[in-house]
Amino acid sequence: MKIIKSFAKLTGLKRFAAWRAGWQEPASADLFSYIEDVVSPEDSLIFCKWLFPDFVVFEDSVILEMKFDEAAFREWLDHFSGDKAGVERMLNHTHLYDAFSGCGSAVDEVVFEQLSNVLAMSWRMVLKTQFPDRSFHVEAINSDQEYGPVVTFHEKRATVSMSMTSG
Known part of the structure; x- marks a missing residue:
């Protein structure tokens, strides 16, 4: 077995x-x-x-439906100078403490960390199923720089590099 x-x-x-x-x-x-x-x-x-959220595809960006706001999208797009991955990371940024704010401090920190990993795993599966031709980076962030565990994602996009040649 x-x-x-x-x-x-x-x-x-x-x-x-x-x-x-x-x-x-x-x-x-x-x-x-x-x-x-x-x-x-x-x-x-x-x-x-x-665990299995709905998404909004807006201007070729994938955003959690529960987090989508067109005005916020446009503000962040301007803030990130057109970098859609940056906008996706920001708008899909989900704080687990906020999602469970009614629980107070009764929940052990390790539970939030485990839950963030499970949520990230689930979102990876859903994104792969819903968008089979796209590739996403989903991450569970458990760092002191954040307000508790966070899960976010963005689409991996090809970067365009310009090289200068001298003649």
Whole structure:
């Protein structure tokens, strides 16, 4: 038998650990038992919309529909001097802390980091499926320079280099 892991073992799950501790045989209560007992199908379906988002293709740029605003697109396009990859990186820039602002500090930082990696993996798959002829760079950023973990993406575009020749 060979087990293929999609991503690393989940850690920092305080709510799951507290729920599991309430069982007579905690070792028998796994993640799927938790889903059966606690997780709402509606919440799961709504969360899937974040994992498998809709996109807007505007002026050949791919932007998350939930983040698209034409005025902001044009402002960032001007700011980045026409660099559409820069605009995509900026508009698709998603802070996980903001997405889960209602949770306060009750969530361990490692959970946000793991979730950012899962979200990036999911967006890679969706972008590859929806845009098979395009190539995207999707990244989960977990650095001190950001406000918590961030996921963003942009299309990889060929750069045009100009060389000068002397005659």
